[in-house]
Amino acid sequence: METETAIDSEYPNSNGHDQAAAQVELGRLPALIESLLFAAGAPVGMSRLVEALDGPERREVAAALKALTESYERDGRGLRLVQVAGGYQLRTPHEHAPWVRRLLRERPPRLSRPMLETLAIVAYRQPCTRAEIEAVRGVEADAVLSTLLDRRLVRIVGRKDAPGRPLLYGTTREFLEVFGLPDLSALPTLRELGEAEILGSPELVVDAAGVRPPAVNDEGTEPDGTGAEPPGDTG
Amino acid sequence: MTVPCTVRLPIFEGPLDLLLHLIKRNEVQVSDIPIATITDQYLATLEELPELNLDGAGEYLVMAATLVYIKSRMLLPVPEEEDEPEDDPRHELMQQLLEYQRYRDVAVGLGERAVLDRDVFARDPERLGPPRPGEPAEPAVRDASLGDLLDALRGVLRRLRPPPVHEVPREEISIGQAVERVLARFADAEAVEFAALFAPEATRAEVIATFLALLELIRLRVLRAQQAERFGAIMLTLAVATVAEAAGRVHDLGRWSGEEGQHGDGDRDR
Incomplete structure (x- = not known):
C-alpha cells in the first residue's frame, strides 16, 4: 500500500481521504467515472480507473461503467461510452457526425481501399513483411505502407530473421482507436487462422468466405489484458 | 523513391x-x-x-x-x-x-466501422502522466523494443523546428560526443524520458547522433529503455551504478577510443 501513503502526502488537505474513498457511495460511481473519462479524453484502462478512484473494487468499477454505458444509450445522450484500445472512452454517437463535422470544419481522414486492405492483412498476420502483404493483394505495397506509417496506423515492429532481414509491420494503438476496437481480438476471425476466441464487435460480422460471427463480450470485463498484444510481438 | x-x-x-x-x-x-x-x-x-x-x-x-x-x-x-x-x-x-x-x-x-474523426469524435487526449517515481513498477513494464525506439524518434523528428532561412555554420557532433552528452544527463537524474534527451532547438544531425548514441549505450548495457505501458513514454535508466562507471564501461569496450573489437561477448543484437 505504498501508493496510498504517497497520495496522502502529496495532497495533505485530503483529510479523512482514506475513509471517504472507502465510502465513495456506489451510486455516485458512474458520475465520478464520467468526470474521469471526460478529463482524460483518451481511452483510460481499467487499472488506471481503479487507481484513480482509490477505493471501489474492480468489479464495482466495472458495474458502474456498465451502468454509465447503458444510461447514455437509454437517455439518448450526446455521448457514448465505448471500449477502445484497451480502455474506456467517451465519444460522440455516430448519428451526430454531420453536425460535429460541420462545427470542426475538418475534412474526415481518408481511408482508401488499398489502405483498408493493407491494414486488414497487417492486423491479422502481424508481424508481417511487405512481401507477404504484396503476395496477398497481388499489387505493390510500398506507397500504401508509407502512408499507413505516416498516419501511425501501422508501425515497424522489428526485422524478420530471414534473408535480407526485411522489416516487420504491425498495427498500432491508433489503429485500434481509429476503428473503435477494444483490442485485436475484436476483429472477426478468419477461419483459416483457426483462432479459438473472439470478443465484441458484432457489427463487423462478414459471414462469408471463412469469416465467422464473433461471440459477444457483454460483461464490463477488463479489456486491457493480453488480448491487445499482437501475436508474437514481444518487446 | x-x-x-x-x-x-x-x-x-x-x-x-x-x-x-x-x-x-x-x-x-x-x-x-x-x-x-x-x-x-x-x-x-x-x-x-x-x-x-x-x-x-x-x-x-x-x-x-x-x-x-x-x-x-x-x-x-x-x-x-x-x-x-x-x-x-x-x-x-x-x-x-x-x-x-x-x-x-x-x-x-x-x-464501415464508426471511424474516429469521421463518424465519431472524442476529446483531444490529455496526457496522462507517467507513474510517479518510486512507485512500484506496474507489471506491464517491459523493455522497449527497437520498434518502440524508432516510433519515439519519429515523434522527435516531427516536432523539430523547420530549418532556419539563412544558413548558420552547423555544429558537427560525433556519436562519441553524443554518448558523453547523454551520460551527462544521468549525473543528477535517475531516469530521463526519451523525448527529454532531445533539445527542441536540436538539429536533425544532433538528434540522429543522439539516437545512435542511445542505441549504442543500450547495446553496451549501460542504459536501459523501459516502457510503463504499450505506446507510453519510454524511460531511460542507468543499467550500471554510476555515471562514472558507465563512462568507464564505454571506454573499456574501446568503442570510442578507437580500439575496436574488444567486446566479443556476442550480445550485439541487443
Missing part, C-alpha cells in the same frame, strides 16, 4: 480484385472458375485500358500470363485416377483468390 505508377483501372485495386469482379459478374464460384471465359474477359478488360503502361501494369500482365497458362493446362487430358484437388491447375489461383477475398471482406468491414 520515384512516385509509384498506379494503374487506375476504373475501379480495380489489382489483378485479384479484377478477377473477383469477373467471377462475381459471371455468377460462378471461385472454387470452379470457367477458366476460358474468365481469361477472355480478363484480357478484354486489359485492352480497354486506354494507356496500358507496361511498367505499372506488370501485375496485371503477370496474372494474364498465369490465366493463359492455366487455360492451356486445362486443355491437356487428365490422367484417369488422379483426382486430387491439388492437381487442378486452378488450385493455386483459387487459394490466392479466396485468401484475398477474405481480407477484402475484412477491409470492407473496417471501412
